[in-house]
Amino acid sequence: MSHPDPLDLLRLRLDASTRETPECLHDATLAALAEGALDAGARAAVMPHLATCARCRGVVASVARSLADSGLAREVAAVEGRGRRGWVRIGLPAAAAAILLAVALPRWVEDMRGGHRGPPVPGALAPHPVAPVGTVADAAALRWTAVSGANRYRVTLFGAAGRVLYETQLADTAATLPDSVALTPGRPYLWMVEARVGWDRWSASELVRFSIASGVRP
Amino acid sequence: MEGWAAELQSGRPDAAWDLFLDRYRRLIFAAIRHYAQDYDDVMDVFARVCEALRADDLGRLRTYAAQPDHRARFSTWLVTVVRHLTVDWFRHRDGRRRLSVVADALPPLRRRIFEHVFLDQRSHIEAYELIHAREAPALSFKQFLGELRATYNAVADGRRGRVLGELGGTPPAEEQPAESSLGDIADTRALLERALGPLSAEDRVAVELYVVEELPAADVARILGLPNAKAVHNRVYRALAAARARLAQVGIGRGDV
Numbered sequence: 001m002s003h004p005d006p007l008d009l010l011r012l013r014l015d016a017s018t019r020e021t022p023e024c025l026h027d028a029t030l031a032a033l034a035e036g037a038l039d040a041g042a043r044a045a046v047m048p049h050l051a052t053c054a055r056c057r058g059v060v061a062s063v064a065r066s067l068a069d070s071g072l073a074r075e076v077a078a079v080e081g082r083g084r085r086g087w088v089r090i091g092l093p094a095a096a097a098a099i100l101l102a103v104a105l106p107r108w109v110e111d112m113r114g115g116h117r118g119p120p121v122p123g124a125l126a127p128h129p130v131a132p133v134g135t136v137a138d139a140a141a142l143r144w145t146a147v148s149g150a151n152r153y154r155v156t157l158f159g160a161a162g163r164v165l166y167e168t169q170l171a172d173t174a175a176t177l178p179d180s181v182a183l184t185p186g187r188p189y190l191w192m193v194e195a196r197v198g199w200d201r202w203s204a205s206e207l208v209r210f211s212i213a214s215g216v217r218p
Numbered sequence: 219m220e221g222w223a224a225e226l227q228s229g230r231p232d233a234a235w236d237l238f239l240d241r242y243r244r245l246i247f248a249a250i251r252h253y254a255q256d257y258d259d260v261m262d263v264f265a266r267v268c269e270a271l272r273a274d275d276l277g278r279l280r281t282y283a284a285q286p287d288h289r290a291r292f293s294t295w296l297v298t299v300v301r302h303l304t305v306d307w308f309r310h311r312d313g314r315r316r317l318s319v320v321a322d323a324l325p326p327l328r329r330r331i332f333e334h335v336f337l338d339q340r341s342h343i344e345a346y347e348l349i350h351a352r353e354a355p356a357l358s359f360k361q362f363l364g365e366l367r368a369t370y371n372a373v374a375d376g377r378r379g380r381v382l383g384e385l386g387g388t389p390p391a392e393e394q395p396a397e398s399s400l401g402d403i404a405d406t407r408a409l410l411e412r413a414l415g416p417l418s419a420e421d422r423v424a425v426e427l428y429v430v431e432e433l434p435a436a437d438v439a440r441i442l443g444l445p446n447a448k449a450v451h452n453r454v455y456r457a458l459a460a461a462r463a464r465l466a467q468v469g470i471g472r473g474d475v
Contacts, residue, residue: 018387019339028282031290031298036440038289043443047419054341057423058387060441061431063298066252068437075245076293 018055025049025056034063071202074156078164126203127153127173127195132210139183139212142191143174147203150195154202157181158190165189186214220292223283231275238279239268245293249300253381254308259316266307267300305384309337320373320382327354328369335366336373336386342366343407366390388430413461421457428454 025033025046032038033046050056066072127147132139142155155175157166166181183189188211194202219227222241225234250263271278282288282295307313314337321329330353334345346362370389373382414422420442427438428450435447444450 018385027298027302028285028288028290028295031294033441034298035290035294036443037291037294038443040443042289044420047423051417051419051422051426054387054426055339057426057431058384059298059301061427061433061437062301062384063294064433064437064441066249066297066301067294069248069252072245072248072252072297075248076291076297079241079245079293080291 018058020055023049030059033060081164125197127193127205129205129208133208135211135213137213141174141176144193146173147195150197152196153193155193183212185212226276226280226283234276235272246300249297250304253304253384263304263307267303270303308381324372327365331366331369413465417457421453424450424453425457
């Protein structure tokens with residue numbers, strides 16, 4: 001009699017019920033597992049259940065995948081950035097890296113995986129930041145190139161510490177910064193713009209840096 | 219402490235809700251949109267999420283805030299809760315009715331599989347045993363697996379493909395194991411237990427997450443507290459090698475596949 005390889009047997013998912021049982025892990029524990037936030041002792045305590053429960057493994061895998069979703073990662077970065085004091089202390093290079101990790105990397109990873117969404121948006125369709133870029137005398141508005149077929153743009157301005165200072169969506173290719181966004185001459189800022197080219201499909205520009213020349217009123 | 223939590227602690231749930239929603243509305247939408255792409259689905263699920271979070275004077279949020287130790291970020295906890303509420307919405311009432319459109323397009327046997335596996339959360343074996351006992355006594359397990367795969371393939375292509383992936387879990391492998399091994403479910407199950415049962419819990423989770431759930435090795439490493447993706451590769455490789463060795467001990471070799 002011939003038998004399949006253990007790998008094939010496992011992939012049959014014979015007993016993979018996704019029903020919740022009283023032994024299933026709490027949401028806080030599932031979230032901490034997905035985030036990698038459990039300490040060694042707590043993690044060891046939940047492993048026996050996780051080894052036998054397809055439902056809990058599925059939830060952990062699902063949340064881990066969702067955290068890599070570019071749209072969700074952006075919102076997580078926005079709320080965590082606003083609420084965490086630690087963000088205030090990091091310098092510009094680290095902030096830029098953090099923004100790229102939070103916003104751009106998940107999108108690349110998703111594309112590399114083949115993604116769950118539609119096919120990747122060709123790079124030629126990405127908007128291009130026009131101004132401000134580099135050291136400028138004025139930054140009253142953010143302007144970018146139009147993308148054919150885009151029906152909406154989402155522009156995000158980050159402070160030097162990586163915090164989201166301003167974000168808006170509009171159909172135009174320029175966004176005037178409101179008075180509530182006070183930019184300080186000499187300090188660096190980052191911004192990016194995304195074009196919506198389909199339902200829940202966004203094509204992102206690169207992250208660009210600018211600062212207002214010292215001695216110039218913003 | 220966040221503003222909404224402070225308001226909640228002060229006995230002002232309405233004010234807490236306003237602050238909470240103002241801060242997390244976009245995150246909630248993004249979490250829903252990760253699973254549901256249809257506009258009407260997204261809006262209805264959002265309403266359901268709000269209803270569930272507001273219930274019992276923000277009972278869920280109150281319970282979270284009362285916990286002394288928060289290991290995960292609040293945003294990750296919220297994403298987890300929204301994920302559950304989204305999946306539950308599709309399994310019940312309005313969402314289930316909408317998914318019936320998907321089921322209606324399937325042939326009768328696949329429709330039944332869809333109901334058992336995707337809506338009623340039964341395991342593949344449970345679904346087979348029910349269908350075999352009640353409706354199709356001549357259906358072999360191998361034939362069932364073929365129909366099961368076809369059902370997964372059919373529903374994954376639609377606009378509700380991602381949430382259906384959540385409802386049904388990871389599909390069974392496309393590769394068909396040797397035919398003679400699928401004649402008896404009890405034997406197949408016993409074989410699986412013999413091969414993988416002795417693995418440590420951590421090894422089993424590593425194998426399941428990496429092989430079955432197809433999570434990237436870096437994600438598995440984070441979940442298991444391993445230093446990097448290479449450690450996951452090593453652990454999974456060693457676990458599967460040990461499983462194969464156990465089968466070889468009882469005269470079942472890879473060459474038999």
